[in-house]
Amino acid sequence: MRIDAHHHLWDLEVRDQPWTRDLPALRRSFTAAELRPVLDRNAIDATVVVQTIAVPEETPELLALAAGDPHIRAVVGWTSLTDPGIADRLAELREGPGGSALAGIRHGIQDEADPDWTARPDVRRGIEAVAAAGLVYDLLVRPDQLPAAVRAVRELPHVRFVLDHAGNPVVGGDGLAPWTSTLTELADCPNVAVKLSGLVTRTAQTPAHAALRPYADVLLATLGPDRLMYGSDWPVCLLAAGYDEVLAVAETLTEDLGAEEREAVFGTTAARWYGIPG
Numbered sequence: 001m002r003i004d005a006h007h008h009l010w011d012l013e014v015r016d017q018p019w020t021r022d023l024p025a026l027r028r029s030f031t032a033a034e035l036r037p038v039l040d041r042n043a044i045d046a047t048v049v050v051q052t053i054a055v056p057e058e059t060p061e062l063l064a065l066a067a068g069d070p071h072i073r074a075v076v077g078w079t080s081l082t083d084p085g086i087a088d089r090l091a092e093l094r095e096g097p098g099g100s101a102l103a104g105i106r107h108g109i110q111d112e113a114d115p116d117w118t119a120r121p122d123v124r125r126g127i128e129a130v131a132a133a134g135l136v137y138d139l140l141v142r143p144d145q146l147p148a149a150v151r152a153v154r155e156l157p158h159v160r161f162v163l164d165h166a167g168n169p170v171v172g173g174d175g176l177a178p179w180t181s182t183l184t185e186l187a188d189c190p191n192v193a194v195k196l197s198g199l200v201t202r203t204a205q206t207p208a209h210a211a212l213r214p215y216a217d218v219l220l221a222t223l224g225p226d227r228l229m230y231g232s233d234w235p236v237c238l239l240a241a242g243y244d245e246v247l248a249v250a251e252t253l254t255e256d257l258g259a260e261e262r263e264a265v266f267g268t269t270a271a272r273w274y275g276i277p278g
Helices: 032-041 058-068 086-095 121-132 143-155 176-187 208-222 243-253 259-274
Strands: 003-007 046-050 072-077 102-107 136-139 161-163 192-196 228-230
Touching: 003 228, 003 259, 032 243, 046 058, 046 259, 058 072, 058 086, 072 259, 086 102, 086 121, 121 136, 136 143, 143 161, 143 176, 176 192, 176 208, 192 208, 192 259, 208 243, 228 259
Parallel strands: 003 046, 046 072, 072 102, 102 136, 136 161, 161 192, 192 228
Antiparallel strands: none
């Protein structure tokens, strides 16, 4: 089973996506119907759809969509981590249409000004509630927030974390060394996996795999294939490359792996972390 562990969907007729206003390529609706033939063409059997904005209405909509779509097998949704009633909110999501597909929760930490946002006591309580509900917590951070994210992973060993987009590294220049140091610390924590996703938009170099190979090599050397999972980040990837190209880059970056290791990156790691039966 081949899994795309990270993509998005939205309908501007249902809800605005304010963050796309200055991104003409993304300023339209992107539906499951549009993505479906792309997945079929690339032999992608299952996907994980991920929230985009911090509103309570979006996650029930994604869950309902998963209930009727054969590709969408897991949902990473949103609910307020600082809500004292977060446990009840999570239970309500689980009980609604498609609720069995809820696999994780995410908040756009990258939009928070505080680089230590994940250290706040109310945030930590929310993350622990996510874990108590049997869900993964996806980390979406800026490079300057990555050290705090590593501390959260280390200090909450009972929580299963997934780091989106490999922590959004600065690709090129002096970005590799500090990122490598932090990722090496992260790799010492067995309760975290990392997505090989969202990286084509971090570089303007062509071909992209040349710029990204040092980063992929670090991920494979520190975490290994069993804690690394492919994600397209469609349609955000369209800012830099189409779906076919994104997948080709990921396949090139992992071309030296054995068959079982490639199966991990492109399927079994995501299946295990998000509870996707295969």
